[in-house]
Amino acid sequence: MLKGGVIMDVVNPEQAKIAEDAGAVAVMALERVPSDIRRDGGVSRMSDPEMIIGIQETVTIPVMAKARIGHFVEAQILESLNVDYIDESEVLTPADETHHIDKWAFTVPFVCGATNLGEALRRISEGACMIRSKGEAGTGNIVEATRHLRSILGDIGKITKADNAELFEWAKQLGAPLPLVQEIAETGELPVPMFCAGGIATPADAAMTMQLGAQSVFVGSGIFKSSDPARMAEAVVQATLNYKDPAILAKVSTGLGEAMKGLEIANLETKMAERGW
Amino acid sequence: MLALQGAFALHLQAIERLAAAGLSVEGVPVKTADELAECDALIMPGGESTTMSMLLDSQELFAPLKAAIINGLPVFGTCAGMILLSSEILDGRSDQNCFGALDMKVRRNAYGAQVESFETPLDVAGLDEPFHAVFIRAPGVEALGAGVEVVSEHQGQPVLCRSGSVMACSFHPELTDDDRLHRLFLETIVGV
Numbered sequence: 053m054l055k056g057g058v059i060m061d062v063v064n065p066e067q068a069k070i071a072e073d074a075g076a077v078a079v080m081a082l083e084r085v086p087s088d089i090r091r092d093g094g095v096s097r098m099s100d101p102e103m104i105i106g107i108q109e110t111v112t113i114p115v116m117a118k119a120r121i122g123h124f125v126e127a128q129i130l131e132s133l134n135v136d137y138i139d140e141s142e143v144l145t146p147a148d149e150t151h152h153i154d155k156w157a158f159t160v161p162f163v164c165g166a167t168n169l170g171e172a173l174r175r176i177s178e179g180a181c182m183i184r185s186k187g188e189a190g191t192g193n194i195v196e197a198t199r200h201l202r203s204i205l206g207d208i209g210k211i212t213k214a215d216n217a218e219l220f221e222w223a224k225q226l227g228a229p230l231p232l233v234q235e236i237a238e239t240g241e242l243p244v245p246m247f248c249a250g251g252i253a254t255p256a257d258a259a260m261t262m263q264l265g266a267q268s269v270f271v272g273s274g275i276f277k278s279s280d281p282a283r284m285a286e287a288v289v290q291a292t293l294n295y296k297d298p299a300i301l302a303k304v305s306t307g308l309g310e311a312m313k314g315l316e317i318a319n320l321e322t323k324m325a326e327r328g329w
Numbered sequence: 330m331l332a333l334q335g336a337f338a339l340h341l342q343a344i345e346r347l348a349a350a351g352l353s354v355e356g357v358p359v360k361t362a363d364e365l366a367e368c369d370a371l372i373m374p375g376g377e378s379t380t381m382s383m384l385l386d387s388q389e390l391f392a393p394l395k396a397a398i399i400n401g402l403p404v405f406g407t408c409a410g411m412i413l414l415s416s417e418i419l420d421g422r423s424d425q426n427c428f429g430a431l432d433m434k435v436r437r438n439a440y441g442a443q444v445e446s447f448e449t450p451l452d453v454a455g456l457d458e459p460f461h462a463v464f465i466r467a468p469g470v471e472a473l474g475a476g477v478e479v480v481s482e483h484q485g486q487p488v489l490c491r492s493g494s495v496m497a498c499s500f501h502p503e504l505t506d507d508d509r510l511h512r513l514f515l516e517t518i519v520g521v
Contacts, residue, residue, distance in 0.1 A: 053335055053336060053375050053376050053377065053409070053465060053466070054376075055334070055335060055336060055337075055338065055376070056332070056335060056337070057334045057335075057376070057380055072379060072422070075379075077376070077377040078377070112379060112420065112421065112422060112437060112438070113380070114377075114443060131444065134444060135443075136442055136443035136444075159444045160443065160444045161443065289383075289384075290387060293333060293334065293388070294360070
């Protein structure tokens with residue numbers, strides 16, 4: 053039910069209200085947006101339940117929260133708080149360098165990041181109900197999101213043209229279950245919704261990822277690290293709806309003030325997208 | 330198909346299946362008043378009703394759609410679509426608009442949060458076999474005007490209602506391959 057929408061990172065009830073007012077379809081409750089996590093360093097963990105509850109009490113749209121990769125107890129806690137979705141997220145410091153959470157063990161739906169199709173299908177086989185391309189969170193740089201979306205959707209396109217014998221090789225190459233590869237060959241799409249995250253900083257960024265084939269966008273630091281968050285939030289929502297209409301995109305991109313300051317990927321100390329296995 | 334946000338793609342697939350099965354119908358996405366003017370009927374999908382309400386305004390679609398409904402445009406609203414078609418929204422945002430197309434009070438998320446989503450077979454007037462319904466953060470009908478017909482209910486609460494050319498349900502008929510409700514709407518209300 054989140055398709056065609058914008059999910060915004062928020063760190064307090066005031067920001068959650070701004071996000072909802074702007075037309076966000078959901079908010080991601082977390083203590084620090086990714087760009088601050090990058091700046092501060094250290095181990096980044098699940099947010100304080102008090103902060104999540106404060107946001108749940110403020111907005112009527114769904115509230116998501118992040119658990120560390122492999123940290124099934126953080127996920128149990130978040131489920132007990134009745135969050136609407138859990139993001140098993142590379143933005144937090146991983147708790148397990150081999151295993152992801154067994155998401156089938158939960159009732160609450162999970163969203164997981166992926167940089168390529170193999171990663172996406174492994175997460176789906178573990179029970180994820182939604183995939184987001186990872187991009188590189190907290191950079192305000194769209195280049196990694198573009199790379200990941202093109203990789204995932206490009207491979208889906210190739211699989212639909214493969215013959216049955218080639219699907220075995222695809223499954224082996226991707227490290228993904230054969231039945232999921234066969235399903236993609238038949239349907240031409242992932243069996244779950246495919247969203248985009250990581251580095252979206254402007255309405256044009258959001259529209260580009262939608263044109264590339266994302267079904268919704270996650271915007272983290274891009275909104276509340278811009279100079280006028282309320283206007284930026286609304287502009288990104290408008291751009292996500294009217295992503296094919298350059299005239300409307302021009303209008304909503306006008307006079308937004310400063311977008312968040314971006315980072316060069318080559319100069320990063322930590323590449324969050326590399327977390328996940 | 331109102332295509333501002335939400336599950337419109339799956340609804341369009343349902344319409345495509347019905348067209349392939351011989352019904353004289355074509356589904357097109359609607360984001361603007363011009364696109365709306367081309368349609369003989371409208372489906373309002375599930376999604377986030379607060380977001381859709383806002384986008385109806387920013388796309389300058391609210392007033393034309395309201396006028397079209399008053400003029401008898403057949404409309405089928407599902408989940409968030411039902412909220413938008415109601416005459417009063419409880420637990421919504423204070424600035425959230427609704428069309429008043431169905432004389433009913435609707436409470437948002439009446440059946441609980443995402444984790445309390447459920448599926449259940451429903452007896453539906455006009456269908457021989459039960460319909461498998463999926464409820465996700467579903468709206469609950471709390472008060473119903475005299476002119477509104479209850480087509481199906483769950484545990485005593487109306488979940489599928491009809492009044493004149495407008496039909497609405499609390500659940501998501503597009504999430505299964507069962508197109509009987511879409512067919513019911515098209516055949517009995519639109520007259521396809």
